[in-house]
Amino acid sequence: MLTIFAVSDSIGETAEQVAVAAASQFKENVEVRRIPYVKTLEDVEDIMKNIEECESAMLVSTIITVSVREYLTQKCIEKSINIINVLGPIINVASSILRVHPDYNPGAMWNTDEVYYKRIEAMEFAMQYDDSKDYRGLKNADVVLIGLSRTSKTPLCMYLANKGIKAINIPLVPEVGVPNELYEIDRKKIFGLTINPLQLIEIRKKRLDKFHRISSEIEYASDARILEEFEFADKIIRRIGCKTIEVTQRAIEDTALIIMDSIGYER
Numbered sequence: 001m002l003t004i005f006a007v008s009d010s011i012g013e014t015a016e017q018v019a020v021a022a023a024s025q026f027k028e029n030v031e032v033r034r035i036p037y038v039k040t041l042e043d044v045e046d047i048m049k050n051i052e053e054c055e056s057a058m059l060v061s062t063i064i065t066v067s068v069r070e071y072l073t074q075k076c077i078e079k080s081i082n083i084i085n086v087l088g089p090i091i092n093v094a095s096s097i098l099r100v101h102p103d104y105n106p107g108a109m110w111n112t113d114e115v116y117y118k119r120i121e122a123m124e125f126a127m128q129y130d131d132s133k134d135y136r137g138l139k140n141a142d143v144v145l146i147g148l149s150r151t152s153k154t155p156l157c158m159y160l161a162n163k164g165i166k167a168i169n170i171p172l173v174p175e176v177g178v179p180n181e182l183y184e185i186d187r188k189k190i191f192g193l194t195i196n197p198l199q200l201i202e203i204r205k206k207r208l209d210k211f212h213r214i215s216s217e218i219e220y221a222s223d224a225r226i227l228e229e230f231e232f233a234d235k236i237i238r239r240i241g242c243k244t245i246e247v248t249q250r251a252i253e254d255t256a257l258i259i260m261d262s263i264g265y266e267r
Contacts, residue, residue, distance in 0.1 A: 003031045003054045007047060007072065008062045012036035015062040018086055022060075038063060044072045051081060059083040064091075064104050115164060122161035129168040130154055135179040137168045143259055144185065145169040146178070146236065147193030148229050149220075150203045151247055152255070156193075159256050165265065172233040183240065190242035191259055192233070199248050201226055 004023060006015035016034045023030040035047060051057045059076060061083060063069040069085060076083040091102050129137035138144060142165045145153045153169035160167040170178055182190070204220055237244060245258055259265075 001029050001031065001055050003033060003051075003057045005047065005051065005057060005059045006032060006034045006062075007038055007059055008034075008036050009039050009065050009068060010036065010062070012062070015060050015086065018062075019060045038068060038072070039065065041068065041071050044068060044075060047072070048075050048079065051079075057081060061085050062087045066104060118164040119162060122164050122166045123158070125166040126157040126161040126168070130157065135170075135181055137166075138179065138181045138185055141166050141168040141185075142189060143167040143263060144182070144190045145193060146172055146182070146190060146233075146240075146242070147247075148172055148195070148200065148226075148233055150200060150207065151193040151195050152252055153193060156252050156255055156259075159252050160259065163256070163260065163265065165260070165263075172229065172236055174228060174232040178236055187240055187242045189263060190240055191262075192237040192240070192242050192244040193247050193255075194233075194237075194244050195246070196248040197226055197230060 004019040006012050006019040008015045012034045016032060019032045023032050035050075038044060038047065047059075051059075059072070059081065061069065061072060063072060063085070064087065069088060073083055073085065095102050125137060125141075128134065129141070143157075143160055145156060145167060146169070147153055149171055153171065157167040157169050170182060172178065201223065204226070208220065243262060245255055247255055
């Protein structure tokens with residue numbers, strides 16, 4: 001068993017993501033442990049005690065503070081423990097190119113600035129107005145997604161929210177219809193998600209199998225029902241005149257990129 005310690009003098013998310021990415025390349029026998037807020041030499045000593053208890057270990061470090069980083073590296077060398085300083089070499093090269101000294105500010109990328117609060121606000125917005133819970137958010141949304149059930153509307157809203165984009169989704173269901181407000185807002189921020197009918201049937205059938213739905217709900221995945229929904233969705237999308245995005249076999253990240261480019265999102 002290999003234990004990868006993700007060590008940081010901040011919250012440790014960057015170090016953990018790097019460690020998890022590496023661990024994902026091995027099917028088993030790799031564990032990742034996050035150790036945040038390593039800010040003193042005493043903290044380093046505590047880490048070394050934990051490592052000694054492991055069968056096999058290595059460290060992924062994003063420690064910024066030079067004295068702590070060098071001390072941790074020294075202790076690892078003494079005990080023949082592999083350590084990868086992720087940010088150190090990058091910062092040194094950038095410093096050399098820019099010909100300026102770095103700030104060496106732990107947690108600088110996670111400062112609670114305007115961008116951070118904008119993302120949190122967008123996440124709360126997406127959860128509040130998810131799947132037609134409330135139509136009042138339409139006028140305040142940056143993006144409005146419309147489409148049939150199982151066209152990735154909710155995960156796409158959450159992905160966009162992580163970029164600070166307020167997204168709301170409206171499911172297209174013949175029996176329910178759509179709110180009148182949908183025809184009153186700027187159609188440039190509305191996106192119709194379309195999908196291949198055969199793939200949608202397959203997705204819905206798998207969902208039924210997964211949750212063991214009762215027989216009365218089997219219409220959800222029937223050919224006739226899905227064709228009826230397609231006709232309804234096509235009618236709504238054509239009436240609005242919004243941009244459509246084919247999501248068949250398309251990753252959420254790719255769909256999000258199309259939307260962000262369309263609304264002029266500044267990265």
